[in-house]
Amino acid sequence: MTSKNYSNFRATMAIAKASLRSTMRSPSAVVFTLAFPLIFIVVFANVGGAGVSVDVAVAKNSDTTNAVYQALKKNPMIRLVKGLSNEDITKNLAKGSLDASIELKPQQPMKPIGLTVQYSKASTKGEILKSTLNNIFYKIQSSVYEKINSFSGMKIPDVIDLKETTITGRKHLYIDFILPGQLGFSLLSTGVFGTAFVFLNLRQNLVIKRFFATPVKGYSIIGGEMLARIIFGLAGALIIILTGHYLFGFTLIHGFVTVLNMLVLSIIGLLIFMGFGFTVSGIAKNESSIPPLANIITLPQFLLSGTFFSTSAFPAWLRSLSDVLPLTHLNNAMRKVAFEGAGLGDVTHQLLILLLWGIAAYAVAIKIFKWE
Structure with a gap:
């Protein structure tokens, strides 16, 4: 078969399938994407937000x-x-x-x-x-x-x-606050850690270099890996949402439509967070350098973006910092959609901030990303 007749779409799907299979076999990916968020949901749902003002x-x-x-x-x-x-x-x-x-x-x-x-x-x-x-x-x-x-x-x-x-109003359970935060935790972990480790390994093991000896285009490699991350992240998001709803009473105000809106937000969040992952993989020299670099991006967001507790208790200067972070806006959009019944058109402010972060992240990633 000549390169002229070669199907890069089929190559993208094959790469996505192989990458997804590899991700599902990775204990760290399953732990950060699914296990940790579910554990936090169980813990916080049962303590009922003790200590919150x-x-x-x-x-x-x-x-x-x-x-x-x-x-x-x-x-x-x-x-x-x-x-x-x-x-x-x-x-x-x-x-x-x-x-x-x-x-x-x-x-x-x-x-x-x-x-x-x-x-x-x-x-x-x-x-x-x-x-x-x-x-x-x-x-x-x-x-x-x-x-x-x-x-x-x-x-x-x-x-x-x-x-x-x-x-009067719908009863606001603590699970309605904590679950969107844990969903954001899952998406940020998948987007940053998953992407950074995968592309560094592909580069170090010369897998990408071998791909270039075939008719496979660069966009097929990246597209396949991104598609695998999205499928894996969406599966985790769906499990988190349904577990929270059926076991702990998480509010889905418009039912199936709300779930779909939350999954669309999950895709947007994943795409943006993968930009940070590409940036980390471009900077990192080896696997041991990925965790500290990734934690510089993720840890402040885990702590300051309303993932585990409300940012309303922060002093004004810290709230100003929190309001800049992309995970804050993803969490807020998720909560508005799930509990308040907002549509995607009602969270355009949050989406705009996320878009600006995405443009910045991919601009940096493109500049420093290395194939070899």
Whole structure:
């Protein structure tokens, strides 16, 4: 058969099939893509997000000088969120991204503190705030009692005028937060570590050089390996999503359509993360140099991109860093699609950031990638 009649499409499929078979036999690939994420899902789903702070929005024009606000501010379990409009507060309460909101009326002499609390039915942490407020009220009431105790027969005035309401919404389980993060963990591991190790091995073992002695084109080699990574990554993503849904109640708001949207996001994430993998394989001199190089890319994202815990608890400067990372935007897009019912057209901001990262990653990879 001459090179003119040679089918590079068939070559690409053959390379993809061989690479996929090799990947499935690799213990490290299976561990990072599937085993670790599933273990983390089981652990975090059962601990229920212990230690996560209660996010409480503070309505605009609230009195931040009174005793209730100051006590909440000092409580390490309560994270006060300021600057949101009433519309945004209601919207976030309905979807469970806020646990509650408070509105404190300006305090007037000899009158109780006016406090309106809205709880989110979608959150499981409203009781924590309710218990905290009861303790604060008791301390304030006791303080007032001590001041007027010497005046026998005097009626103790109410110190709090409390109004409570609940904003309805779907119950937000911790699995709805943790699973998209673990899916991102899986995709980033597959894209970076899998790609870097495979292409370095192919180059060192002169497999690519032998390919060039055949009619196989360079794009067939890369295309076949990328296709194998995508198939393997998608299989892992599907297992993670279905395991989370059927065993732990992970929310798929539109069912099958939501699964498809999450798989499309998985493909996009994989393609971009493979760009980092190509970059690492181009820099690495040998196999032992891949883990430290890959960890420079992956470890900050695992820790700072909302993979294991919410970035809302970070200080402002660290949140700014988190908002730059590509995995942050993939995780956020996954959560919007799964729990909020967003379509791909509703996460264009996240997709744009991912696209910019992809362009940068492949620009660097093309410049430093080596065939031999």
